[in-house]
Amino acid sequence: YNAVDKETPTTTDRQIEVDIPRCHQYHELLSSPTAHAKFKRILKAWVINNPHYVYWQGLDSLCAPFLALSFNNEALAFASLSAFIPKYLHKFFLRDNSPVIQEYLAVFSHLITFHDPELSNHLDGIGFIPDLYAIPWFLTMYAHVFPLHKIVHLWDTLLLGNSSFPLCIGVSILQQLRDRLLSFGFNECILLFSDMPEIDIERCVQDSIRIFCSTPKSATYRQHARPLKPKVSEERPNLSYYSIDYHDLPQTDLSMEPITLEELKGEKC
Template sequence: MSTSHPTQAQLNLAALAGSPSPRTMPTLRKIQSHQVLSSNPNPNILSALPSQPSTARSSAGPEELIRQAQLDSPVRLRTHRRARSNSDAGSRDAPGTLTRGRSARKTGSGVGVRRSILESLLRDGPQQGDVAEGLQELRYLVLSTRVDADNDGMSTYRIYLWLGLLDISPVPTDDYLALIHRGRSPAYTKIRNDTFRTLATDPLFKRRVTEASLIRLLNAVAWRIHDAKAKSRPKSRPSSSRRREMELLINTPPSITEEEEPQSPEDSAKPTPSPRGNNAIGRDSAIYVQGMNVLCAPFLYAARSEVEAFALFHSFITRECPGYIRGAMDGVHRGLRLVDRCLEIVEPKLAAYLFSKGMQAELYAFPSVLTMCACTPPLPEVLHLWDFLFAYGPHLNILCIVAQLIRMRDTILESPSPNKILRSFPPLDAKEIIALTVLIVRKIPEPLYAELIEHAK
């Protein structure tokens, strides 16, 4: 398991503990603004922690996942309570109520309503400002208690949980608006061909998210990736003299443009750095691929604003799974091969039967790998599954797909044509899938688990 250094976004958990009481601030947003939390951390906590580059990720090793799954009681949390604001960003209902007309249980959004320990940790921060311990506690609580949400999957604090777990810094609203005002991106036509059918049969999604907002967000992300690709292109080397310019004009073949000059032997001998982090988008990355619309949908559904959804979605695809949009989706195809390999280890009989029918994961699991299972309804269960994936690493989506196959095991083995069964997976049951995934992790050898972590990079 890799050890993550506390970073700016993770320090937000600790910053909450030292913030002034909001009793005299009735207009303070619930759980406060992500922008405020990230731009105004507690200076005392910052000075107490070592300065480290922003390299943290949400991935957790198998040891931590197995160890926490075996615990039978939550780790200790801070006991003092802070006053909370009554406002709720993104909702027009009175304080203490959820959206009218929906049958739901209250989850700490009103006066006198008890907060869950997960929400308390997210609001109050870790004990004694220990960010590393607070992050571990947060992961455990996601695994053991489940995020409170109503019947539609809406939670008052899930979006802040995702932002913290994925270590995502805020995006100024003006930056997002600037991308929108640039108009149609080069991928606009492809985006419009996909957005109208995004979760088309899901009434919850259609009621909350408009096609226009999906188009705007995907178009803005396409512009951002387009700009990153432009920066990664090799620039032409300026000539040292007028004579050199004339030689280039005369000797350069017509098929070679100024921006695509041949490399010198010295340049070709230089190793190409492996793309990571914010530099993961390169010349071979697509600014939009089919399926990104479905992967984007849960972010828009759960977020309080398009700007939050933009920050989450853009950071997620460029930092957590850039391989899914690079090199003809090579990361997705590696993930599909890993589905077959993991299934062969965990359920050899089921794998052998599928292989005998010519049913490799390439034929049935492509949408599930690319969209982190967002293609399989119901949407509230997708959100709960994503809580788990963001806490312990999106690479576990591969094992979640294996878990779904195991739950279909008897039906598949009894069918002479399993391809008909695998055309659409049964409705998600996040709780059962997560529990089975935790068991599967124990059977995966360390080298293969390392490949799982790296396959989407």
């Protein structure tokens, strides 16, 4: 981290400087000038260290929990961010990330239908599709829509799950707001999600685990998901029920194959 040039001006500096003062500024530590300087150095280092990606708004929100928890160790905050993104946001920061995000939203839509067909039919019927509310959820792993103390609690569980666990969190949020959503029309739903309503985060965590455990792994298959992880060693496997991804499973004749986005969207009843 110390060897990365974090001082030379780059084309992303301006956007980073605009985003930082808006990121969790209710937080006493993160709102300080010292934190702003640390934010900028970590984000610049990440952009420089990942030339295949670009800076998207929301990266500052992803950085915030790690900076807050490792405030006196920038290198650790940077390393945490650098390990987090490949697992949960693989390809999300490509210059053209539309195919990745659209596939993610389509799979999310499938999961809503799988776990709550009545709610899914209602939301589809009024035209309130995930594209209208869920992109900030997933692009920041909820760090843009929840306060920091809730994010830390949520991520403690998220980090134990695989790359599809965030989808289950999204379903759990919708189910917590289910009664209101079923009684709302399109405009009311837009208004509700314009500022994330109060969510019981412990209930959200427990519901997410329940949803995850009752979801077939094939239902969360994404061709743009994180590729197969290399084994650490035969004696020390790096997989558990919660952390294993579909791509980590042995290939068989019944394994899922990539399909086009149009086919994926068309599979929904």
